[in-house]
Amino acid sequence: MRLSLNNLKEIIKKYKSFLVNKRIINIVLVNSRLFLFSLKNEGKRFLVDLDNNNPHIGMIKTNYDELSLPNEFVAKALMKGHPLITDINLVNEDKLVKITTTATDAYYHHNKYYLYIELINAHANMILTDENNKVIVAFYETNLLNQRPIVKNMKYFFPSKKNDNFINQQFSLKDYEDWVNKSFILALEKRKKELYGPYIKKYEKKIKSLEKKIAKIIESKEQANTLLKEKENGDYLLMNINEIKKGETSFNGIKLDPTKSPIENANYYFNRYKKAKRTISTTDEILKNVRKELEDYQYYLDVYNCGNETEIKLLINNSTNHHKNVVPSYLPYFINYQNIKYYFGHNALENDYLTFKMFKKTSDVTWLHIKDKPSAHLIINKINPSNLELDLAASLLLLKNHLTTGEIIYTNRNNITRGDGIAKVNILQYKSIVMHKINQKAYELLKKEKRVHE
Numbered sequence: 001m002r003l004s005l006n007n008l009k010e011i012i013k014k015y016k017s018f019l020v021n022k023r024i025i026n027i028v029l030v031n032s033r034l035f036l037f038s039l040k041n042e043g044k045r046f047l048v049d050l051d052n053n054n055p056h057i058g059m060i061k062t063n064y065d066e067l068s069l070p071n072e073f074v075a076k077a078l079m080k081g082h083p084l085i086t087d088i089n090l091v092n093e094d095k096l097v098k099i100t101t102t103a104t105d106a107y108y109h110h111n112k113y114y115l116y117i118e119l120i121n122a123h124a125n126m127i128l129t130d131e132n133n134k135v136i137v138a139f140y141e142t143n144l145l146n147q148r149p150i151v152k153n154m155k156y157f158f159p160s161k162k163n164d165n166f167i168n169q170q171f172s173l174k175d176y177e178d179w180v181n182k183s184f185i186l187a188l189e190k191r192k193k194e195l196y197g198p199y200i201k202k203y204e205k206k207i208k209s210l211e212k213k214i215a216k217i218i219e220s221k222e223q224a225n226t227l228l229k230e231k232e233n234g235d236y237l238l239m240n241i242n243e244i245k246k247g248e249t250s251f252n253g254i255k256l257d258p259t260k261s262p263i264e265n266a267n268y269y270f271n272r273y274k275k276a277k278r279t280i281s282t283t284d285e286i287l288k289n290v291r292k293e294l295e296d297y298q299y300y301l302d303v304y305n306c307g308n309e310t311e312i313k314l315l316i317n318n319s320t321n322h323h324k325n326v327v328p329s330y331l332p333y334f335i336n337y338q339n340i341k342y343y344f345g346h347n348a349l350e351n352d353y354l355t356f357k358m359f360k361k362t363s364d365v366t367w368l369h370i371k372d373k374p375s376a377h378l379i380i381n382k383i384n385p386s387n388l389e390l391d392l393a394a395s396l397l398l399l400k401n402h403l404t405t406g407e408i409i410y411t412n413r414n415n416i417t418r419g420d421g422i423a424k425v426n427i428l429q430y431k432s433i434v435m436h437k438i439n440q441k442a443y444e445l446l447k448k449e450k451r452v453h454e
Helices: 005-019 072-078 173-239 262-306 309-320 348-358 387-400 440-446
Strands: 024-029 034-039 045-049 056-060 084-090 096-104 110-118 125-130 135-138 333-337 340-344 366-370 378-380 406-412 416-418 425-427 431-435
Touching (some): 005 045, 005 056, 005 096, 034 173, 045 173, 072 125, 072 135, 173 262, 173 309, 340 387, 387 406, 387 440
Antiparallel strands (some): 034 045, 045 056, 096 110, 125 135, 340 378, 366 378, 406 431
């Protein structure tokens, strides 16, 4: 959303009530250009996006708690303690935001600092200066030869004012805040690509390689199937061995090697038949293993695309230590009782693996979840569980979520599709049961849970 200078004035006017007299307690660089400022006793966070195509500020409500990307600006800004914001306004009649702050140093001296946010297309920047306007740190530093040098300990000068006569007639604060929130979601995806792009490319490349390998194996198997008829050619040559003369190039449409004897020609076709049989028997097992490897890599890619950073780090840690016989971090747990298995996850990664990797859409199993609440996924390895089995499964599910009562929904796995995030689901149809007390057997069984092995 492109903003005019008047739009920005309106935004600053509204944000003053949120920002003035608030302390900056943390700064997070979310991706290569977007900052989140956490404010003491304020539910919203101040956002600064230095995207060159559309730089902007905003106030957003988010529980985002990932670590900041390493950055000198963040490190030096946080060295100033928890500065108190005393004013925010536009300066130079330009899209230049000036935030005035004060902070107390180790000697209890009150120091004033200015944070300048240059919301200028193609030249967005953020500069922290002391009260004399000397640069302490800048997000983008220039060199001394630059027309407007931005260098540590040098005086900060406003950028040249550009004639921007743009007027946004359709502007509304609500629409702007909606747009800022959508932009933030896109920024999180950008962070993920910046942090884990090499891993994503690695898995995408591996998936393409495995798909090509599967295609070649299938092609090889199909070719082998066409060679099974070579046994008939060999049998026919043996039956008519006395009628074939050495040096002939064919016999009743069957090609012959003129340098070989009739028996050698027959053996040639038998050998082709045997080789085809071996190929068919071995390719089935190879195809099974390669398809499993492909499913694993597709699952890893799903985690990178849908998971949060904690889940992705678990996956990276697992793949890095796989050779050390570390139990994969995404494997769920199960309980075996009276020849029925009850599977469940401890976290989103395990839930996702359970529902979308271990048990496919075609699996004849029953899926359970607490209604309208975050919950572990639980699967009974049975399509039509009895009332007693459902009661036990619902009790296990409640206990895993530290509850003793609640409404449980259950459905066939066929009615579940992947939602818009890790372990998120869409449910086509379901039934529900209301639990008023826990099956006492569930307490005992939970002590015997075991981890699934691949």
